[in-house]
Amino acid sequence: MLKFIFWSLLAANAVLLAYSQGMLGHFSGNEHEPARMKNQLNAGKMVMVAAPPAPAEPSKAAETVACLAVGNLAAAEARRFESRLASLQLGDRMKRETSAGSDATSHIVYIPPQGSKEGAEKKAGELKALGVTDYFIMSDSSAMKWGISLGVFKSEAAAQALLASLVKQGVHSARIASRGGSAEKVEFRFRGIDAAAKARIVDIAGSFASAETGSCK
Numbered sequence: 001m002l003k004f005i006f007w008s009l010l011a012a013n014a015v016l017l018a019y020s021q022g023m024l025g026h027f028s029g030n031e032h033e034p035a036r037m038k039n040q041l042n043a044g045k046m047v048m049v050a051a052p053p054a055p056a057e058p059s060k061a062a063e064t065v066a067c068l069a070v071g072n073l074a075a076a077e078a079r080r081f082e083s084r085l086a087s088l089q090l091g092d093r094m095k096r097e098t099s100a101g102s103d104a105t106s107h108i109v110y111i112p113p114q115g116s117k118e119g120a121e122k123k124a125g126e127l128k129a130l131g132v133t134d135y136f137i138m139s140d141s142s143a144m145k146w147g148i149s150l151g152v153f154k155s156e157a158a159a160q161a162l163l164a165s166l167v168k169q170g171v172h173s174a175r176i177a178s179r180g181g182s183a184e185k186v187e188f189r190f191r192g193i194d195a196a197a198k199a200r201i202v203d204i205a206g207s208f209a210s211a212e213t214g215s216c217k
Helices: 002-020 034-041 075-084 117-129 156-169 195-205
Strands: 068-073 094-111 136-138 147-153 175-190 212-215
Touching: 068 075, 068 195, 075 175, 075 195, 094 156, 117 136, 117 147, 147 156, 156 175, 175 195
Parallel strands: none
Antiparallel strands: 068 175, 068 212, 094 147, 094 175, 136 147
C-alpha cells in the first residue's frame, strides 16, 4: 500500500513538473510557448502587399458627326478648299462629288420692265433727258420684255462702274442682273469626323463666299 501511494505521488509530481515546463501546453493560451509563437509570427519576414489598382473606367468614344456637306464650289475654289484641308488627313472620311451648276457669264445693267411698249418708250425719253443715250428697249418674249438694257459686261466690276455713273446722272431705277451658262459645281461630304475636325472644316469653308455648309445623309 505504501509503495502504491509513493509511486502515485511520484507520478503526480512528474506531471506537474512537465506542465510547469510547458511540455503539456496550457489551457489559457500559449504563454509557455514563446519559441513556438516566435516561429509562427516570423515578424522579420512579413512583407506588406499593396492592393491591386482599381480597373480603369472605359474611355468614352469621341462624338462623331454623321455627315457634313460643303458645296456650291467652283472647280478652282474646290482645289483651294481641298488643299487647305490636307493637314486634317481626312482620308476616306472625305468624299468629293461634282454636279452641274450655273455660273454668271455676263452682267447686265438694266431698268426693270415697264409693262408695255408705251411705258418703255416713256422711260427711254426720261433717260435721254438725263443725257443717257446708250440704251436698248427689250421687246423679246423673255421675262425682261419692255425693260431697258443699259449695257452688258463680262465682269461684275464693270457693271458696277456703269451703275455708279448712272446714279450720278440721276438714274436711280437701274439694276444689275447676272446672266449665266452652265458650269460644274463641287460638293465635299465628310463622315465620321469629330467635333474639332468639323469646326476646322466649317472655319475654312467660311473663307469662301460661295460655299454652302450644312448636314447631309
